[in-house]
Amino acid sequence: METLGKQPAKKKLVAVVGGGLVGALNACYFAKRGFEVEVFETREDIRKAKLVKGRSINLALSHRGRQALKRIGMEEKIISQGIPMHARMIHSPSGKQSPIPYGKTGQYILSVDRANLNKQLLTEAGTYPNANLNFDHKLKDWNAETGMMTFVKPDGTKEEIAVDLIVGCDGAFSAIRKQFLRRSRFDYSQTYIPHGYMELTMPPINGEFAMKPNFLHIWPRNAFMMIALPNLDKTFTCTLFMPFEDFEKVTTGDEVIEFFQKYFPDAIPLIGVDALKRDYFRLPAQAMVSVKCSLYHIGDKCVIMGDAAHAVVPFYGQGMNAGFEDCIVFEELMDQFNEDFSAVLPEYTRVRVPDDHAIADLAMYNYIEMRAHVNSKWFLFRKHVDNFLHFLMPKKIIPLYTMVTFTRTRYHKAVERWHWQNRVINSGLLCCATGAVFGGCYLLMIKYPISSNMLSINVEKIWDRLGALYTL
Template sequence: MDYSTNDSKSTSKKKVVAVVGGGLVGALNACYFAKRGFQVEVFESREDIRQAKIVKGRSINLALSHRGRQALKQVGMEDTIVSKGIPMHSRMIHSLNGTQSPIPYGKKGQYILSVDRANLNKELLSAAETYSNTKLNFAHKLLNWSTETGAMTFLRADGAKEEIQADLIVGCDGAFSAIRKQFLRQSRFNFSQTYIPHGYLELTMPPINGEFAMKPNYLHIWPRNTFMMIALPNLDKTFTCTLFMPFDEFENVTTGDQVIEFFQKYFPDAIPLIGADALKRDYFCLPAQAMVSVKCSPYHLSDKCVLMGDAAHAVVPFYGQGMNAGFEDCLVFNEIMDQLNEDFSAVLPEYTRVRVPDDHAIADLAMYNYVEMRSHVNSKWFLFRKYVDNFLHIIMPRTIIPLYTMASFFVIHLTPIYSTFNMILSLYYCEGF
């Protein structure tokens, strides 16, 4: 392939980096590698999301926190993305009787952002395309590849096969990664995929008289023990509500009337806001989606292949750190590239060494929080603990930091904290979202 001169810091490098997957982490990674001067080829099996009409089956919005912002900042994308996000300074807990109680995320001024997944993906793809040494290949399905030679074969939408020779293959192809499959055949590759008994379903809460139906700068939570609902604000003044519930219970609700009955019992205040008719209809638009936690190690195979984002560590969404951890992968890899002069044979093992424990800690915390969130957010004891935590953090900001604040607002290596305070304290401190 032919590359003209580019706008990156070096034009002498001609090494080819094949980024497999053009989702959030793949697109951001393309920017990072392009900025370093590599010849970047992004291969995405789906159509270009910027031309596609509707993207189904993924969460509509996401919580962007400090880790994610730091990673965007390095490629000059932080301000663009933040400007299209909606700050959420607090959780807002909805009790059964309709009263709402805020629980701040951290000190005054600290917040996470509700961002639109599709828009974020589009912005990052367009940013990658501004580098002349980057090519985006859509509707390219990976057929096979070799970690020995870096040879890859793709099937294009027109039925033709395309071959490419990569110096580095970066698997950013999500929780069901095709790239990862070859890792499974290698000796001593540790891998786990764990489905939780809960599924999720998204509902839209429309604006009322052109305004948000609830207070916008909050992440709204309806904790109901075995299940819960959350709602994040969107720029179009809608909220996206996500109902998390065991699959068994989803199966018990099969008619529109049962939906209303169910909501009247558990989320009565949400019915007029979503609208009874919309609720009856939208509840059955898509089946409840499964959630999987994926852990593996190592993240690299020889000096030719590395996994990042969900391909390396899909997490359950209850810590709000899945995308942020994926973005941080890019940042951490980039730092190691600096330290080790872009020598893949040294960079890849170091990336595994540094990154696996942190990602595993986040995956574990997300899983603990899955249990925590559904119950404790509801209890007076939890509210009191939050109050004490935040109070202590305000008066002793360097000594006492609630774990969620730490994970969201400081770019830190979580593992030492995690292993020091240990599982009991983790259970105590897990309060994502």
């Protein structure tokens, strides 16, 4: 007589709301674990669309994002479709170019195309037999207690589905997050920065890149800046970041050229006069928003990730990387708590919120660094000092950018360590400077005995000598 063994438990149903970068990656993660996955996206399938709507700022893929792609076997494929950028290339108003390496030799970030990456991840998600992609589905309502969801299809009909977990990956203006706002003890802040962005294209010259391709080119002008990232088709996507009021001052094609001649003269022949006059007015400058919130979950039925939980401005190149790391953190907690959503979701909030708030603040700070600090001799000097100390003591002193971009050090821990290192290094530099001054005074007093009232005059001379050394 054959005895029936215990029937395996039916895998839970997960609804991923949003088919963007983080949503598509999440679909792969949940499907790989064996969950039944339904992805719901408001837009049409971008793989079939003639024109992909939405943000097109080039993405900088770094270690955190690469690790997330590696776990679903996509890292090498995406790397092959990106362009390594080993350093910032600073363009001065005179046209002089000066590189600032991102890290040690061999460390780089990758310029990748947002739309292509999104398409690749959707295609990968579609290869799992337990994952289903639903496009043109607009979320109308959902219930955090029952997991019941209602969507509206293009023909106006409604579709209802009951799920075990709702994963909100539907962007900075998340429909899922709206229900969080109705609940007590949910903190939320939204900040628009006074600067907008505008994209311009730098075409190839004689079939080749118009500038050196393995750099992130920056034209820092203190109050604003322009950057350029390389694309596989030998173009550069140039993005002008500037206060909205400055964008609005430029109203004619001639004023565009006058503005570029004043601040970005070396870019004019590379972009082209006619293209500048045309493309500057093609679309108005776009806004940038930073979103912080907490909690990231409701009970054991809903969690938000990516921009839905922590939209950040693009200046640290970590928006996508942080969203992808959300998937890794959730995956690690699923392993730790044996896929028990009642334990995983609150722990995810506890672990992830301080890190996402930290990278949101760092992204704001890095805009000032990119458009202004890179022009400072002190900033460049400190970069050299940090890198030299990192070379001497690689485990003791780690530059902030290295921790954020080339490791998975928790963001808030990286910030804490950065502040500590700054205090130690600045104190060390002060001690060295003080020692040099008094040592110089002592030697001068031995060689040229002086009265005490002459000491201040000699100290000033020594400082002048030191100042001359630092300007060499």
